[in-house]
Amino acid sequence: MIARLLPADSLRTRILLTTSGAITLFMMxxxxxxxAQWRQTLLAKEQQHAIAVTRxxxxxxxxxxxxxxxxxxxxxxxxxxYIAGFMRxxxxxxxxxxxxxxxxxxxxxxxxxxxxxxxxxxxxxxAPSPTTWFRRHDGxxxxxxxxxxxxxxxxxxxxxxxxxxxxxxRREITRIFFLLLGLVVSVxxxxxxxxxxxxGRLLGSLRDLVGAMDTLDxxxxxxxxxxxxxxxxxxxxxxxxDMHDRVRRSRLELINAQSQIxxxxxxxxxxxxxxxxxxxxNNPINGVRNCIYAIRHDFENREKNLTYLQMMDEGMEQAGSxxxxxxxxxxxxQPVRAPVAMNEVVLAVSRLLAFDIxxxxxxxxxxxxxxxxxxxxxxxxxxxxxxxLLLNGMDAVGERGHIRVRTWARDDGRVGVEVVDRxxxxxxxxxxHIFDPFFTTKGTGEGTGLGLSISLGIVQAHGxxxxxxxxxxxxxxFTLALPVGGAA
Amino acid sequence: xxxxxxxxVLSSAAILIGLNALVLDRLLDLGAPPPPRxxxxxxxxxxxxxxxxxxxxxxxxLTYERYQPLMDYLSAAGTYRYELKLSATYEDAAEQxxxxxxxxxxxxxxIYASLGQRFGLEPILAPRNEEGGTTFHAVLIVPxxxxxxxxxxxxxxxxxxxxxxxYAGNWLEAEALPAAGLSIADxxxxxxxxxxxxxxxxxxxxEFDAGIVRETVAREFAGEGIRIIARxxxxxxxxxxxxxxxxxxxxxxxxRLLLALDTGHAADxxxxxxxxxxxxxGFVTVDARTYEAMAxxxxxRATR
Ligand SMILES: Nc1ncnc2c1ncn2[C@@H]1O[C@H](COP(=O)(O)OP(=O)(O)O)[C@@H](O)[C@H]1O
Ligand SMILES: [Mg+2]
Numbered sequence: 001m002i003a004r005l006l007p008a009d010s011l012r013t014r015i016l017l018t019t020s021g022a023i024t025l026f027m028m029x030x031x032x033x034x035x036a037q038w039r040q041t042l043l044a045k046e047q048q049h050a051i052a053v054t055r056x057x058x059x060x061x062x063x064x065x066x067x068x069x070x071x072x073x074x075x076x077x078x079x080x081x082y083i084a085g086f087m088r089x090x091x092x093x094x095x096x097x098x099x100x101x102x103x104x105x106x107x108x109x110x111x112x113x114x115x116x117x118x119x120x121x122x123x124x125x126x127a128p129s130p131t132t133w134f135r136r137h138d139g140x141x142x143x144x145x146x147x148x149x150x151x152x153x154x155x156x157x158x159x160x161x162x163x164x165x166x167x168x169x170r171r172e173i174t175r176i177f178f179l180l181l182g183l184v185v186s187v188x189x190x191x192x193x194x195x196x197x198x199x200g201r202l203l204g205s206l207r208d209l210v211g212a213m214d215t216l217d218x219x220x221x222x223x224x225x226x227x228x229x230x231x232x233x234x235x236x237x238x239x240x241x242d243m244h245d246r247v248r249r250s251r252l253e254l255i256n257a258q259s260q261i262x263x264x265x266x267x268x269x270x271x272x273x274x275x276x277x278x279x280x281x282n283n284p285i286n287g288v289r290n291c292i293y294a295i296r297h298d299f300e301n302r303e304k305n306l307t308y309l310q311m312m313d314e315g316m317e318q319a320g321s322x323x324x325x326x327x328x329x330x331x332x333x334q335p336v337r338a339p340v341a342m343n344e345v346v347l348a349v350s351r352l353l354a355f356d357i358x359x360x361x362x363x364x365x366x367x368x369x370x371x372x373x374x375x376x377x378x379x380x381x382x383x384x385x386x387x388x389l390l391l392n393g394m395d396a397v398g399e400r401g402h403i404r405v406r407t408w409a410r411d412d413g414r415v416g417v418e419v420v421d422r423x424x425x426x427x428x429x430x431x432x433h434i435f436d437p438f439f440t441t442k443g444t445g446e447g448t449g450l451g452l453s454i455s456l457g458i459v460q461a462h463g464x465x466x467x468x469x470x471x472x473x474x475x476x477x478f479t480l481a482l483p484v485g486g487a488a
Numbered sequence: 489x490x491x492x493x494x495x496x497v498l499s500s501a502a503i504l505i506g507l508n509a510l511v512l513d514r515l516l517d518l519g520a521p522p523p524p525r526x527x528x529x530x531x532x533x534x535x536x537x538x539x540x541x542x543x544x545x546x547x548x549x550l551t552y553e554r555y556q557p558l559m560d561y562l563s564a565a566g567t568y569r570y571e572l573k574l575s576a577t578y579e580d581a582a583e584q585x586x587x588x589x590x591x592x593x594x595x596x597x598x599i600y601a602s603l604g605q606r607f608g609l610e611p612i613l614a615p616r617n618e619e620g621g622t623t624f625h626a627v628l629i630v631p632x633x634x635x636x637x638x639x640x641x642x643x644x645x646x647x648x649x650x651x652x653x654x655y656a657g658n659w660l661e662a663e664a665l666p667a668a669g670l671s672i673a674d675x676x677x678x679x680x681x682x683x684x685x686x687x688x689x690x691x692x693x694x695e696f697d698a699g700i701v702r703e704t705v706a707r708e709f710a711g712e713g714i715r716i717i718a719r720x721x722x723x724x725x726x727x728x729x730x731x732x733x734x735x736x737x738x739x740x741x742x743x744r745l746l747l748a749l750d751t752g753h754a755a756d757x758x759x760x761x762x763x764x765x766x767x768x769x770g771f772v773t774v775d776a777r778t779y780e781a782m783a784x785x786x787x788x789r790a791t792r
Contacts, residue, residue: 021500028504032511039515059549066548070574134518142518152549153556154563155572170516177512 012199020192027188031180039173046169047132050146054162055130057086058148061098065106065150065157079107087111094143094163095119101156112163113137120161121145134166142166205233209240216244261437265450269387270326276355280322284315291315325352335461339374340382342407342415342482348379349386350405353394362394365404372407373484375415377462382482385458388451389419389478395442396423396476410481414464417480425472434468535563538738539573541593543581545651546683548574554766555594561749566741578653582607585731591738595729597624598655601782604729610776611727612739613746616769617704623722625703626656628664629691629714636698639668639718647678648687648699655782656684656700659720662785688714724778728771746771 064078083096087109095112097119099105105116112119118137130148137143144166150157229237291308298304325348350357350364357364375382386405393403406418426434433439435456440449452466459466463483470476540559542551555572562570573590575581582603584590592612595603600611617624630636636645642665650657657680661672672678679696681687684705691699692713706716728746730739749770 017497024504028508035511035515043518063547063549066552066574070548070572072548072574072576136519144518152552154560155552155556166518170518173515174512177515181508 010203012196012203015199016192016196019195020188023191024184024188027184028181031184035173035177035180038176042169042172043134046144046164046166047146050132050144050162050164051130051148053090053164054146054148054160057096057162058130058150058160060086061160062150062152062157065098066152069157083107083109090164092164092168094137094140094165096163097161098150098158099125099161100158103159106158113140119163120159124161125159137163140165142170144169202233205229206236209233209236212240261450262454265448265454266384268448269384269391272391273326273352273356276353276359277322277326279355279359281319284318284322287315288312335378335381337376337378340377340379341372341374342382342417343368343372345379345382345386346405346407346417349383349390352387353390356394360394361400362397363402364390365402367404367406369406369408372415373409375462375482376485377482381458382462385455385480386417386419388455389480392451392478393419393421393423393476395446396425397421398423409484412481414481414483417482419478420475422475425474425476426468426470427472431468431470435466535567535569538568538570538736538742539590540570540742541573541575541581541584541590543578543593543595543599544575545596545654558767562742562745565745566738568738568741570742578603582609585609585729588731588734591734591736592728592730592742594726596654596726597723597779597782598658598786599653600727600729601779602653602786604776604779605783608732609729610732611729611774611779612743613728613771614725614774614778615767615771617725618707618769620769622725622772622774624725625722626659626700626720627703627706627716628660628698628700628718629688629706630698630717631691631694632713632715634697634715637717639664640670642668642698643670643674644676645697646676646695648690648696649678649680650684650687650701651682652680655723656702656720660700662788663720664718723782724774727774727779743773747773 060082061079064082066072068078079098083098087093087096093109095109097108097112097116099120103120103122103125108116108119124131124147127147127149130146132144132146134142134144140163142165143163146162146164148160148162150160228234291312295305295308346366346368350366353364390403390405394401397403402422404418404420406416406420408416408418410416430439430441435452436449437453438449439453440447456466459480459482465481467479467481468476469479540555540562542555544551546554551574552572559570559572562568573584575584578599581593581595581599585593586607586609595609595611600609603609604611614622616622628639628642636642647660649660652658660678665671665674681690684701687696687699687701688705688709690696692709698717703716703719706714728742746767747770749767
């Protein structure tokens with residue numbers, strides 16, 4: 001139960017244990033001080049009382065001794081009677097002893113230790129004024145001894161020694177000691193309980209804050225409501241709110257910047273397609289120009305002209321389709337989620353690259369599985385991925401190289417797309433970095449280092465993955481796996 | 489600190505408990521060191537002892553209080569150790585002197601006058617009064633607000649008197665009343681007290697309308713609500729008495745020391761205070777003739 005109330009690692013336990021230890025020690029030391037002071041007073045009072053009692057009795061004793069010494073007393077045993085009477089009247093008395101001026105035995109009570117040396121310490125007899133001290137007698141326990149000289153002027157009659165029980169004093173000290181101890185313990189207990197509750201509240205608020213941090217959703221606009229407080233915890237809450245706002249703002253800025261980078265990369269790819277595009281446009285334009293030339297040459301031949309016009313129309317259509325393909329690739333638009341046939345994506349990209357491939361004398365094999373299941377996502381973005389992989393492959397194989405694209409339905413229910421080249425491969429040291437943004441081994445103006453990083457982002461957004469397998473000098477295989485039906 | 493260690497907590501608790509036990513133990517140990525041994529006894533113990541008697545004019549402890557300082561003075565200044573010796577009755581005191589149990593004895597004036605001749609005693613010294621004179625007076629006192637103003641006014645009143653064995657205790661009956669044409673029977677009542685101070689207290693307390701005390705005692709109470717309305721003829725002071733013709737050298741020493749007593753210059757201030765109460769003004773030499781008048785008066789009373 002203790003382990004549950006005071007878990008070993010909690011801040012609360014540590015604060016509690018340290019403070020309660022310190023408080024306990026502190027209060028104990030204070031109570032000891034008070035006790036010592038109080039004991040001093042008690043003992044002083046006891047000693048005063050003892051001296052007063054002894055002094056009072058010494059008057060009677062002196063009188064009796066004067067009578068005895070001057071033979072004025074009629075009966076013997078005068079002093080013995082006084083002693084017995086005084087002992088009866090004062091129940092706290094344990095013994096009384098009277099000695100003469102040279103320490104000779106005069107009279108004593110029946111009670112008390114038998115030995116005179118126990119009753120009257122030798123050194124005390126010449127003390128000029130009453131004094132008291134405490135001592136232990138076997139069998140009697142603690143006794144306060146009061147000594148009073150019996151004298152008139154310089155005439156010394158002897159000494160009076162009175163033993164008063166002091167066990168009651170010790171009991172009183174013990175009682176007050178435990179009373180104070182109990183007080184200290186209960187006050188400390190109450191303080192610890194209060195501290196425990198207070199710390200519980202404080203740390204509870206912190207836990208609320210931590211909970212709010214955990215459930216924090218940067219996409220979502222609002223924080224879970226935190227209690228409105230005026231204390232330091234409230235300040236913490238408010239700062240947390242502000243931080244949350246700042247993080248969200250900078251995240252929006254990041255997304256913004258990222259989309260700009262996407263766009264830049266897409267434009268870079270378009271730049272690389274430009275010569276092919278120009279060529280593709282050039283063919284229909286030349287055809288149209290030839291037709292125009294032929295029409296002008298034999299303007300009257302209406303039948304032939306119709307055929308030429310037909311051909312011009314086809315040429316313009318071809319040019320239009322090239323432009324629209326390019327526009328379709330370059331347009332920056334919101335991502336959509338729709339069924340996508342990966343085979344179509346592969347074909348669209350290969351068409352865009354067809355001229356480049358032909359010009360560089362490369363071969364591109366397409367091995368597309370029929371009845372491939374559709375994935376869900378944005379075909380535009382997936383085209384971009386494939387474009388990146390193919391452009392990288394074309395860069396790797398150089399002139400007259402060989403690239404193969406394969407699509408198939410994988411055993412794990414996903415759609416696989418494989419881009420294989422027999423190119424130079426990727427150095428082992430580079431392999432962990434190729435998906436890092438801005439990592440490139442290509443010269444300035446040739447590579448941005450963004451292609452793979454963006455492609456990975458797109459594929460992951462579709463719930464898929466990219467694997468790479470490469471050997472220097474032998475070639476590289478990139479494998480896409482996309483879930484059928486897209487990311488949940 | 490990673491978490492808390494139960495062993496650590498337990499051991500600190502044990503230390504706290506141990507500390508408390510230690511503190512309680514210290515608090516309960518009342519034992520103060522026994523008082524240091526002091527030199528006992530004094531050199532005067534070895535000197536020969538001279539006993540000096542005092543008639544029981546005061547309670548024994550009071551007698552010691554008043555006369556012990558004088559013994560201390562004599563012991564300190566002289567070659568003997570002087571010790572008091574009290575007696576139960578006046579006759580005992582005279583008997584002690586005659587037997588030689590005591591070398592000298594402080595007597596009252598009245599007592600010496602009554603016993604001196606019979607026991608063969610001789611007065612040698614008497615104390616001086618405040619003015620340095622050798623005679624004393626008895627006075628009649630009343631409360632300040634009292635309407636009494638003469639001895640004749642005492643008729644039908646209650647009067648407090650000191651001991652029958654003192655001049656003051658006898659003055660009223662023997663001299664004052666007859667002189668005013670009254671006798672003791674004309675008073676409401678008289679009562680004798682042992683001590684002069686008691687008389688003053690009773691008068692002040694209103695139990696008695698008037699009282700008679702030695703003039704020195706009346707002066708002690710001056711300003712405390714009493715007034716003197718009559719004063720006796722003078723009488724000689726209470727003598728220090730010896731057996732007639734006793735040649736003991738201690739008597740010579742005592743006489744010398746007491747005549748030389750100069751309380752103003754005594755070395756021990758406690759001694760001065762003690763002496764001042766009774767013998768603050770020194771002593772004068774007296775002889776049997778000083779007390780003849782008093783003895784005659786007593787003799788007169790006895791025959792009447
Ligand atoms: N098929 C491949 N064969 C060899 N190296 C490749 C291949 N694909 C990518 N790489 C390496 O990965 C790097 C990063 O590629 P990418 O992110 O597309 O940037 P970029 O093509 O602009 O350099 C390339 O610079 C290249 O070194
Ligand atoms: Mg690239």
